[in-house]
Amino acid sequence: MFSGYKYKIGMAWLIAIFVLPLPFLYTFSQGLPALYASQTSAFMYGVVAYVWMLFAIYIGTKPKWIDRLIGLPMAYMIHGILSLLAILLAFFHKEGSPSSGLIQLTGDYAFNLFLGLALYSLIFMAGWLTSRVRFLEAIKQTLEKIFKHELSVWIHRLNIIATLLVFIHVQLIDYVRENIAFMILFYAASLFVAISYAWNKLSDNAQGSQAQLVSNQEIAPNIRELVIQLPRKSGFKLKPGDYVFISFPQFQGMGEPHPFSLVNAPSGDGLLKLAIRGDGDFTRGLKDIPTKTEVVVDGGFGVYQSIIDDNQVKQLLIIGGGIGIVPLLSIIEGNPSIDTQLFYTVTKGTPFIYRDNITDWQKRPNFQAFCQEGRFKDEEILEALPKDLSQFLVLLGGPASMGRHWTKVLEKAGIAPSRIYYEEFSW
Numbered sequence: 001m002f003s004g005y006k007y008k009i010g011m012a013w014l015i016a017i018f019v020l021p022l023p024f025l026y027t028f029s030q031g032l033p034a035l036y037a038s039q040t041s042a043f044m045y046g047v048v049a050y051v052w053m054l055f056a057i058y059i060g061t062k063p064k065w066i067d068r069l070i071g072l073p074m075a076y077m078i079h080g081i082l083s084l085l086a087i088l089l090a091f092f093h094k095e096g097s098p099s100s101g102l103i104q105l106t107g108d109y110a111f112n113l114f115l116g117l118a119l120y121s122l123i124f125m126a127g128w129l130t131s132r133v134r135f136l137e138a139i140k141q142t143l144e145k146i147f148k149h150e151l152s153v154w155i156h157r158l159n160i161i162a163t164l165l166v167f168i169h170v171q172l173i174d175y176v177r178e179n180i181a182f183m184i185l186f187y188a189a190s191l192f193v194a195i196s197y198a199w200n201k202l203s204d205n206a207q208g209s210q211a212q213l214v215s216n217q218e219i220a221p222n223i224r225e226l227v228i229q230l231p232r233k234s235g236f237k238l239k240p241g242d243y244v245f246i247s248f249p250q251f252q253g254m255g256e257p258h259p260f261s262l263v264n265a266p267s268g269d270g271l272l273k274l275a276i277r278g279d280g281d282f283t284r285g286l287k288d289i290p291t292k293t294e295v296v297v298d299g300g301f302g303v304y305q306s307i308i309d310d311n312q313v314k315q316l317l318i319i320g321g322g323i324g325i326v327p328l329l330s331i332i333e334g335n336p337s338i339d340t341q342l343f344y345t346v347t348k349g350t351p352f353i354y355r356d357n358i359t360d361w362q363k364r365p366n367f368q369a370f371c372q373e374g375r376f377k378d379e380e381i382l383e384a385l386p387k388d389l390s391q392f393l394v395l396l397g398g399p400a401s402m403g404r405h406w407t408k409v410l411e412k413a414g415i416a417p418s419r420i421y422y423e424e425f426s427w
Contacts, residue, residue: 005070005307006418012070016078021051024185031179042096049089050166052082053114054193057163061200062245064301071303072259073424080121083159087114103172110165117159120152148281150256160197207257208245208298209234213291214271220351222278223323224286225263228295230270236297238266240334241304241327243425246274247296248289257298258282261327261425263354265334272297275353277323304331304395307421308338314391316340317384319376319406321398322347324425328397329354332361341384342369343376345398375402378409389419396422 024047032040059066059079066075090111099107123140167190170176177183200207211234215227228246230236238244245257264273278284289295304327308316316338320328325344332340346352350373358369370376386392394410396403403422410420 004310005303005421009070009074012066012074012078016052016055016082020055021048024048024051024182024189027182027185028176028179031175031182033175036175039097042093045089045096046093049086049093050163050170051189052086052089053159053163053166054189056080056083056086057159058193058196061196062298062301063196067301068303068306071423072301083114083121084118087111087118090114103169106165106169106172110162110169113158113162113165117156117162121156148253150253150281153256207247208296209236211272211295211297213289213293213295216286216289216291218287219275220353223353224276224278224283226260226274226276226286228272228274228297230272230297232270234270234297236266236299238262238272238300239302239305240265241331242266242300242302243327244272244274244297244299244301246298248293249296250294251285251289253281254285254289256282257296259301259425261302262300262330263326265330266300275323275326302327302423304328304421304423305334308335308393311393312391313338313393315386315393317381317392317394318342319381319394319396319398319402320344321375321402322350323353324398324402325353326397327423328395329357331395332367333357336364337366339366340368342367343381343384344369344371345375346371346373348373381406381409382413385413385415389415392419394420396420397425400424 025044028043028047029040032043036043056079059075062072066072094107094111098104123136123143170186209231211231212229213226214229215225217225219225226246241262243259243261245259247257248254260274260276262272263275264271266272276283276286278286307313308331316331316335318328318332318340320342321344328342332342342358344352344358352358352371355371358371361367362369370380394406394415396406403424407417407420407422411417
């Protein structure tokens with residue numbers, strides 16, 4: 001059932017918040033001397049905060065198994081919220097368990113660093129939040145002229161230093177070091193995350209495979225189409241609707257991986273087609289990248305096709321807005337046997353991209369497309385809903401405000417949330 005996806009999200013939150021800290025809490029409490037019983041709660045806050053921060057760092061390595069399970073946008077939301085909750089618990093830990101000397105120094109430095117990075121990240125690294133809070137989005141757009149994305153990424157990595165300070169902080173507490181069961185868990189978890197992070201940053205293949213840019217052209221004002229040729233044995237497992245991370249390490253300011261959705265359905269030729277709007281430094285810099293340039297590609301990521309396959313969908317209602325149509329075009333191309341209705345909207349004066357593809361698909365007996373400038377009326381979408389919803393699914397792609405609007409409208413019309421999927425690409 002498609003509801004299984006919602007179940008997976010719920011289980012992910014449950015495991016992250018409650019299950020992961022449990023063995024640490026149990027072993028710590030069992031080895032805590034009676035002398036410190038009055039500070040038990042404060043100590044537990046610190047333990048949970050460390051576990052959550054480790055898990056947040058692990059999510060930051062973009063594990064593909066987590067992406068295929070719940071999607072990276074949701075995983076990054078968990079990453080962000082857990083980090084904020086960890087800092088809150090760290091504050092309670094700090095206030096409830098007084099210390100001195102190096103123990104206090106390492107703890108205070110770690111907390112202050114985490115707090116400063118959290119405030120910075122709320123503006124620059126938390127698209128799931130800024131897309132919902134307008135004044136944060138306005139601040140971000142203003143400050144991004146000074147704090148470029150690559151700088152923000154490096155600043156964000158100072159979280160590793162803060163976590164290392166916490167690691168040292170724990171080593172300095174004698175009665176914690178003597179708790180063998182807890183320290184085994186502590187070292188094992190810390191080592192696992194450290195190895196995962198180091199592998200992600202330092203391994204030759206961790207950032208992806210070397211591919212070649214074979215085409216780079218403007219297909220509409222401020223929108224470029226990149227065609228990338230993957231190596232023959234890339235090992236990529238790509239699906240329609242997926243996105244990949246690309247980077248150009250040999251060009252200044254283009255070395256940090258950025259995610260972009262596939263326009264085409266992956267096939268055996270190893271060609272990836274991306275349509276990218278010039279919204280930031282990286283995307284605007286793409287115009288200066290010549291063809292035959294080496295590009296690092298990592299993928300695939302995304303859950304659109306997995307949701308379709310898992311639920312044996314036979315009817316699709318697709319609503320796409322602006323550049324958000326891109327992964328949905330890949331879905332349409334890769335699922336010709338599914339009855340599909342497409343509602344594609346752009347802002348006034350903005351051209352439709354890949355209109356020829358849509359025209360060709362309309363030759364299919366099971367495909368209909370409606371394209372217009374400006375948002376469709378609610379009733380126009382609702383009239384397209386089938387009577388039988390048992391194998392029906394709504395896919396949304398576009399700005400966050402659009403995705404939330406149609407989710408609300410469709411749910412109000414009686415469509416179960418499990419029948420609506422919106423992959424919010426604002427992280």
